[in-house]
Amino acid sequence: MWQLYQFPLCPFSRKVRLLMGEKGIAYDLVNEHPWEHRPGFRDINPAGRTPAMLNSERDLTLSDSVAICEYFEETEPAKPLFAGSATVRAEIRRLVAWFDSKFYAEVGAPLLQEKMIKRLFYRQTPDATMLRHAMRAANEHMEMIGSLLDHHRWLTGTTITMADLAAAAHISVADYLGGIDWAGHDGVHDWYAAMKSRPSFRPLLDERMGPLLPPPHYGDVNF
Amino acid sequence: MWQLYQFPLCPFSRKVRLLMGEKGIAYDLVNEHPWEHRPGFRDINPAGRTPAMLNSERDLTLSDSVAICEYFEETEPAKPLFAGSATVRAEIRRLVAWFDSKFYAEVGAPLLQEKMIKRLFYRQTPDATMLRHAMRAANEHMEMIGSLLDHHRWLTGTTITMADLAAAAHISVADYLGGIDWAGHDGVHDWYAAMKSRPSFRPLLDERMGPLLPPPHYGDVNF
Missing domain, CATH: 1.20.1050.10 (Glutathione S-transferase Yfyf (Class Pi); Chain A, domain 2)
Incomplete structure (x- = not known):
């Protein structure tokens, strides 16, 4: 299961959440306030920003909302969100x-x-x-x-x-x-x-x- | 032929130019100082930022360096720059x-x-x-x-x-x-x-x- 590190008003995390919702990919939310500079969060995203995603079973972390969205577009292409020429x-x-x-x-x-x-x-x-x-x-x-x-x-x-x-x-x-x-x-x-x-x-x-x-x-x- | 609107020290334009060079795609340079807010440039990129690309023969404009790089990766895949899983x-x-x-x-x-x-x-x-x-x-x-x-x-x-x-x-x-x-x-x-x-x-x-x-x-x- 994916974990999404975010806070409710992070627009970049909302973008990822809308994509996950449209594609029907399950995830858990983890509340993260990037302005508090929690040291453990740097291990997940060295840039210290939300959103970041962690999949412990696959030992995989993703960060930067554009990279995350393109990743799920490539790995879960069933409902394309970058469709067209x-x-x-x-x-x-x-x-x-x-x-x-x-x-x-x-x-x-x-x-x-x-x-x-x-x-x-x-x-x-x-x-x-x-x-x-x-x-x-x-x-x-x-x-x-x-x-x-x-x-x-x-x-x-x-x-x-x-x-x-x-x-x-x-x-x-x-x-x-x-x-x-x-x-x-x-x-x-x-x-x-x-x-x-x-x-x-x-x-x-x-x-x-x-x-x-x-x-x-x-x-x-x-x- | 593509025209690339840029100024010599624009790092985002340099990124596109390196990609064009690696892929061997020809282009002409057009000098553009975005901080001068030239009205004609808004017609090419409404965001008013460099780089922007224009192909008059194909009546096509591209802007935002990430969108431009992904476009040429898709249309000129011979030398891939996003290769891998x-x-x-x-x-x-x-x-x-x-x-x-x-x-x-x-x-x-x-x-x-x-x-x-x-x-x-x-x-x-x-x-x-x-x-x-x-x-x-x-x-x-x-x-x-x-x-x-x-x-x-x-x-x-x-x-x-x-x-x-x-x-x-x-x-x-x-x-x-x-x-x-x-x-x-x-x-x-x-x-x-x-x-x-x-x-x-x-x-x-x-x-x-x-x-x-x-x-x-x-x-x-x-x-």
Whole structure:
């Protein structure tokens, strides 16, 4: 059995969990707070980041969310999440990188720092300017996603791919932290409602990060 | 013919160029300074980052260095750079991500900011504390690479892979900017000398970033 080291609001771990859910691969969760720098975690992932995966029976560790997702795509190809021509696959990977680096840097990381780390671990209040910048950036990302969805039902075409899972994983963390204003983004709203209603998404929406609570619409499929 | 949008010290573009060189794929270089936010570049890569690739005959654009490398691995498989079992491929991708995110954040980005952007574009002097932190981090990365090379000739085994190209691309930029102290890293030194002597590496070592010059050992295969 695989063990997944993560914390509930890690967007990179959510991405892996959505993939595992879509492919029907069983795993156990292990709570890991990378900012606490637990020495034992370095043995599993020397980079000290979540997600990391451990399979004791096979004496195998995996880390980095992109490497993990590609590994399960190769070893469990039954339900492909990078399906299509080389060009389509390049577009899927471009969008995964977009959310992992650009969306995370501009939206996810500042929201996590200001609304999770500062509140839960330092008992500080968030910086209002940082939050405003993150929410403005989130709005621009919603516009970009909306323009992709003008052309097809999922981000890269007529089937769900890793691009949709990556986008939904990162958006879900921002939404939990109150960073998404859904007004005026009907296309993205409908796509995200479809994502939320998938069985792979349900366990994520039911989890809470300690005493930090999401807004009421967060877990609601009909939000 | 492919056009590669890049600047000489972009480590992500260097990674792609090493792959193109190893696979023998022809391309033209287009100089692009992403920090100038040229509007026309957004049409090629909406993320505004280098590298990006354009093939006008095929009406095809690619961006994000990971997506580009995987694309050419799939479409030009003759000289594989992600060769091996799924586990080996996961290790190759883990190391690529290590250099793209961890090495770049701790070493490459601060060196580029302090020694290239500040000097060439703002005529400011670099921050000595930032440089010291970057060089200390570089030294820790050299230790990590050395420990991998204790076990085999290349980073993941007996053949050169994308992990070696990623590591060499990022190290070469740090070395150009005087950020690498080679003393005490004999194993890494020998591996990097072997990398430098490859025909794919030669064109990169001969280029200069405007009036910014590398240390004398930078281009020397017998450094």
